[in-house]
Amino acid sequence: SQQGEEDPQALSIQEGENATMNCSYKTSINNLQWYRQNSGRGLVHLILIRSNEREKHSGRLRVTLDTSKKSSSLLITASRAADTASYFCATGLGYNNNDMRFGAGTRLTVKP
Amino acid sequence: KAGVTQTPRYLIKTRGQQVTLSCSPISGHRSVSWYQQTPGQGLQFLFEYFSETQRNKGNFPGRFSGRQFSNSRSEMNVSTLELGDSALYLCASSLGTATYEQYFGPGTRLTVT
Numbered sequence: 264s265q266q267g268e269e270d271p272q273a274l275s276i277q278e279g280e281n282a283t284m285n286c287s288y289k290t291s292i293n294n295l296q297w298y299r300q301n302s303g304r305g306l307v308h309l310i311l312i313r314s315n316e317r318e319k320h321s322g323r324l325r326v327t328l329d330t331s332k333k334s335s336s337l338l339i340t341a342s343r344a345a346d347t348a349s350y351f352c353a354t355g356l357g358y359n360n361n362d363m364r365f366g367a368g369t370r371l372t373v374k375p
Numbered sequence: 376k377a378g379v380t381q382t383p384r385y386l387i388k389t390r391g392q393q394v395t396l397s398c399s400p401i402s403g404h405r406s407v408s409w410y411q412q413t414p415g416q417g418l419q420f421l422f423e424y425f426s427e428t429q430r431n432k433g434n435f436p437g438r439f440s441g442r443q444f445s446n447s448r449s450e451m452n453v454s455t456l457e458l459g460d461s462a463l464y465l466c467a468s469s470l471g472t473a474t475y476e477q478y479f480g481p482g483t484r485l486t487v488t
Contacts, residue, residue: 296476296477298479303463303482303484304481304482305379305465305479305480305481305482306465306467306479307479308476308477308478308479311475311476351418353418362408362420362423362431362433363408363420363477364420365410365417365418365419365420366417367417368417368418
């Protein structure tokens with residue numbers, strides 16, 4: 264069953280703009296991870312944020328986590344056409360296993 | 376370091392047949408997880424293996440099974456294929472616990488006719 268739900272389902276922006284995607288989940292988590300997928304290919308890991316962290320940065324990516332609201336956001340700054348992809352959040356439920364539940368994803372299109 | 380590899384990349388089978396997919400994790404990774412991705416259901420967790428033992432299992436019928444070898448390579452088997460089994464099957468490896476990132480392979484695209 265799905266755990267996370269991304270919002271919006273689709274997002275279209277111009278190159279240079281910022282893109283914000285949100286993820287909500289239902290149960291307590293150990294960590295939350297964001298992945299990118301290009302057109303039915305494998306997923307690329309972007310950022311992992313642990314439940315005791317509130318914000319994390321990696322290059323043009325910024326992830327926030329609010330465990331009280333059971334939500335996370337992914338911000339991509341100064342977007343590029345190459346950022347066009349589907350973005351998924353995944354929640355890690357267990358501490359000793361990799362049972363991860365993915366949301367349905369946000370389809371981001373960055374127009375040149 | 377080589378990434379996660381999956382073989383074959385594409386596969387076409389007919390209903391009722393069985394199929395075996397293979398996944399080789401990143402060197403040193405002991406955990407291998409399998410996921411099924413379809414347009415309708417999205418990414419769904421199948422099962423995870425760690426040190427040759429199944430640690431967790433998703434909500435899939437018994438036709439879906441797997442195993443892991445001593446070198447951490449993993450295979451997934453689907454018996455009595457159904458049309459609905461057509462999907463992209465992804466495997467992911469990690470060092471071992473949910474506090475580590477999972478690294479995904481390119482996937483095996485299975486088409487059942």
